[in-house]
Amino acid sequence: MSMVHVSxxxxxxxxxxxxxxxxxxxxxxxxxxALTGAKEGxxxxxxxxxxxIFNGRLVASCLVLGAEAEGAEIETxxxxxxxxxxxxxxxxxxxxxxLQCGICxxxxxxxxxxLLAKNPDPNEKEIRYWLAGNLCxxxxxxxxxxxxxxxxxxxxxxx
Amino acid sequence: xxxxxxxxxxxxxxxxxxxHGDVRFLAGGTDLLVRMRMGRVPDVLIDLKHIPGARDIVCxxxxxxxxxxVPGAELTEHAGxxxxxxxxxxxxxxxxxxxxxxxxxxxxxxxxxxxAADSVPALIxxxxxxxxxxxxxxxxVAVGDIPTGPGQTSLAQGEVISALYLPPxxxxxxxxxxxxxxxxEMDIAVVGCAVSLSRDGDVITEARVALGAMAPTALMVEExxxxxxxxxxxxxxxxALGEAASAAGEPIDDKRGTAKFRxxxxxxxxxxVALVAYERAGxxx
Numbered sequence: 001m002s003m004v005h006v007s008x009x010x011x012x013x014x015x016x017x018x019x020x021x022x023x024x025x026x027x028x029x030x031x032x033x034a035l036t037g038a039k040e041g042x043x044x045x046x047x048x049x050x051x052x053i054f055n056g057r058l059v060a061s062c063l064v065l066g067a068e069a070e071g072a073e074i075e076t077x078x079x080x081x082x083x084x085x086x087x088x089x090x091x092x093x094x095x096x097x098x099l100q101c102g103i104c105x106x107x108x109x110x111x112x113x114x115l116l117a118k119n120p121d122p123n124e125k126e127i128r129y130w131l132a133g134n135l136c137x138x139x140x141x142x143x144x145x146x147x148x149x150x151x152x153x154x155x156x157x158x159x
Numbered sequence: 160x161x162x163x164x165x166x167x168x169x170x171x172x173x174x175x176x177x178x179h180g181d182v183r184f185l186a187g188g189t190d191l192l193v194r195m196r197m198g199r200v201p202d203v204l205i206d207l208k209h210i211p212g213a214r215d216i217v218c219x220x221x222x223x224x225x226x227x228x229v230p231g232a233e234l235t236e237h238a239g240x241x242x243x244x245x246x247x248x249x250x251x252x253x254x255x256x257x258x259x260x261x262x263x264x265x266x267x268x269x270x271x272x273x274x275a276a277d278s279v280p281a282l283i284x285x286x287x288x289x290x291x292x293x294x295x296x297x298x299x300v301a302v303g304d305i306p307t308g309p310g311q312t313s314l315a316q317g318e319v320i321s322a323l324y325l326p327p328x329x330x331x332x333x334x335x336x337x338x339x340x341x342x343x344e345m346d347i348a349v350v351g352c353a354v355s356l357s358r359d360g361d362v363i364t365e366a367r368v369a370l371g372a373m374a375p376t377a378l379m380v381e382e383x384x385x386x387x388x389x390x391x392x393x394x395x396x397x398x399a400l401g402e403a404a405s406a407a408g409e410p411i412d413d414k415r416g417t418a419k420f421r422x423x424x425x426x427x428x429x430x431x432v433a434l435v436a437y438e439r440a441g442x443x444x
Contacts, residue, residue: 004162021162022200024192044193046345048258057232057261063192064262067162068185068206111257132344133256 004067010035011079019066026050028066029076037077037106041135048134051107052076058114060133077106080113088151088158089113096147100138108134112148120156124149161203168292168321171205175317176294178203184319186213186228187262189255190271207319216240221327227267227320231260244325245439246334246353246432250281253338256345266320272306272376275348275415279306279377280369281336284353286326293318303369306376332357333439335432338371339424341415348372349416352404352428354387354436361391363437368400370425372415373408380407383429392437397430404429 003018010033017032026043029035029052038061041047045060052061053075080087089112092098099105108131115122115130122130127145136144161178165171175182180202185191195201207213213228216237223240234240235252251265254277265278266289282302291300294317305312305320314320334355340346351371357364368383383403390396410421 021160021204022195043196045189045255045259048256051258054261057230058257059261060189060256060258062196063189063259065162065185065188065192065204068188068208114257129344130257133258 006066006070008069008072008074010074011076017066021065021067023066024062025052025054025064025066025069025074026061028069029061029074032066035076035078038110039103039106041103041107046133046135047104047107048111048131049104049107051110051134053110053114058111075110075113077109080109087113088154089116089148092147092151092154093144096143096150098139098143098147099136104134104136104138108136108144112151115148116152116155120159121152122148160200163203163205164209165205165207167210168207168319171207171210171319172292172294172317174203174205175319178205182317184270186267187230187264188267189259189263190267205319212322219324223325225265225323225325227264227322229264231255231263231265232257234265235260240325243328244281244285244334246336246355246436247278247281247285247287247325250277250336250351250353253277253336266323269302269305270312270314270320272308272310272312273347274306274309274375274377275351275372276306276377277336277338277348277351277371279303280351280353280371281334282323282325283369283377283379284336284355284367285334286355286367288324288326289320290322290324291318292321297321299324303377303379308375329357331359331440331442333436333441333443335435335439337428337432337435339428347415350410350421350424350428351377352425352432354429354432356387356433356436356440358437358440361441363387363390363392363396363440366433368404368429368433370404370407370429373410373421373425375409378408380404383407387433392433397433400433401426401430 039049041049045063183201208228213226336353338348338351356366366387386399405426410418
């Protein structure tokens with residue numbers, strides 16, 4: 001089986017990798033680039049734990065092939081903090097205790113980041129619809145929604 | 160699995176013709192990758208996204224040409240498309256999650272050939288067509304003639320869809336799509352209904368009604384359209400529309416609902432959707 005050579009950018013850094021043509025972007029991120037933030041929950045695009053931003057669009061990285069990433073700009077949860085300084089979304093998720101087991105959290109963070117880039121002041125309904133593809137089996141979502149709204153308010157003040 | 164990136168649709172057709180084994184075309188991949196995960200890995204995968212024009216939305220002769228690799232998220236953000244074909248756009252926007260919208264395409268929804276596909280009834284009601292390219296050249300095919308049964312299409316081996324075409328909307332036209340699902344988001348239609356119509360003043364001059372999940376393929380319901388044409392969508396017309404929609408197709412009992420329930424919902428949805436399309440045709444946003 002011949003391998004596919006791919007050049008892309010992940011969180012601003014140029015990366016190159018060889019992957020099997022059947023490998024998903026999620027497999028590549030985790031197993032070849034050691035970026036284990038994105039999680040595999042379902043592997044079929046239903047749970048959102050593997051969410052990343054791919055050429056500016058929120059996607060499930062389990063539904064993208066590694067080979068499709070040639071030339072792509074990819075943003076993962078690993079790119080959200082600035083050194084030791086957490087992104088406001090990360091900080092607020094902690095402050096609101098909006099996580100328990102944490103499996104869904106990287107996907108929620110990256111999805112919320114994509115939402116706030118598009119809509120800096122989303123209401124609860126908009127957040128719930130946007131995150132309908134990010135399943136959390138622990139929190140019941142209320143804390144997540146409040147954390148995102150709190151972070152959005154802080155980010156609007158900083159902007 | 161061989162992964163190929165043709166630079167033109169002609170090259171894609173040639174690649175498919177030379178390939179051995181199971182050949183699949185890749186656009187958004189949101190159905191195909193799930194199938195691959197379940198073990199149905201094709202021998203050859205031909206990625207159409209890098210073909211010039213495949214990612215473009217172009218206004219052409221008053222209508223729209225939509226590239227096969229344009230994802231739902233881009234279509235639902237497109238002001239021109241939303242103004243002309245709000246029903247088509249809202250149907251596409253109902254498919255899957257935000258993440259799925261970032262990749263999934265209407266032509267993929269069509270070629271996946273689910274009887275419950277949300278975009279297909281809306282495209283049928285709109286009179287949309289696709290261009291099919293194969294070894295013998297290109298042909299234009301009505302969207303409704305593509306699916307032939309669950310998971311089955313009329314495309315021959317080696318044929319590929321190269322673009323989706325929406326006709327000019329014309330003055331005083333409106334369309335709408337709604338579906339019934341037991342949840343509020345992220346589910347598969349128990350029944351879906353699309354209506355597209357044109358008005359002259361208050362009178363409906365032309366109508367098209369299509370239903371999803373009422374038969375092995377999405378279907379046009381001529382009797383339902385006839386119930387609308389020449390009326391001002393009064394109580395009698397709505398009742399006749401609902402009856403025609405309920406009588407259409409050959410719905411089945413399955414885990415999502417019974418045939419009896421589907422017939423009931425088809426009538427309810429047809430009336431609701433016709434009212435929205437009528438308001439939009441009258442200039443409502």
